[in-house]
Amino acid sequence: MDLISSFIGFFSIKFSNKSPDEFHNYWYGKIEGLYWVFEWIIIFIVVGFIFYESIEKIINSSPIESIWLWFMIMIISWIVNFFVSQKFLAEAKKHHSLALEADALHIRSDTYSSIWISLGLLLIWITGFQILDPIIAILVAIFIAYKAWDILKKSILTLLDMSLPKQEIDKIKNIVISKKHIHGIQNIYSRTVGKNIFLEFDLIIDDDLSISQAHDIVLKIQKEIQNIYPYIQTRIQFEPFPQSKNKV
Secondary structure, eight states: OHHHHHHHHHHHHHHHTOOOOSSOTTOSTHHHHHHHHHHHHHHHHHHHHHHHHHHHHHHSOOOOSOHHHHHHHHHHHHHHHHHHHHHHHHHHHHHTOHHHHHHHHHHHHHHHHHHHHHHHHHHHHHHOOTTHHHHHHHHHHHHHHHHHHHHHHHHHHHHTTOOOOHHHHHHHHHHHHTSTTEEEEEEEEEEEETTEEEEEEEEEEETTSOHHHHHHHHHHHHHHHHHHOTTEEEEEEEEEEOTTSOOO
8 A cells, every 4th residue: 555655646746846837827736635635545445454354353363473573573664664754754844745745644654553563562472362453453543544634634725725824924924014115015815736835915015116116126025035935936916005104
């Protein structure tokens, strides 16, 4: 399942980076949001399989063979998954990739699962209670489902054009109103599509500025915003503000 998921994730990242065209003016970033949904489906298939096998084992109990072998495999799995998930999260943050983040969270859930399974195998070896095996499996499945719910929520928000968080909007406001001849910012609209951000707002400027001067101010603001958000596309419309009024 992980192999299939990573394979599809590779292509979702590849296609989400396609440039905008006449059919998709706002890039292809939502492909990564769809990949989040796919990750959720994959995880819940796994969860359903674990539940089914656990119930089957409760009804038809069978002893675990080679506990120490499986214990060592789980320890190795935990170590490998931990470092892989750390690397994925770092790259997801660096490249603003939802697909990499989804894969990282998936692998991170595998890390937690490996820890629980290792402890469960150790407890079974100490107590000899074989019934603990399917019970622990069910608990692990519930935990994985809980983590998968976080993935689903984020994918839905992405597909519904989630706006920038308030603290980010406030940061942009502070950049704008710190400039000379600027008297305010209004009608702010934003949305995120994959790693790309689309931002629109009205800029209130001195009414005695020429169009050329106002345009230069807009270019400076756009450049400063883009220094903080490299993947942002900004559309700014300026409105006149009489100099006789106080700055807001």
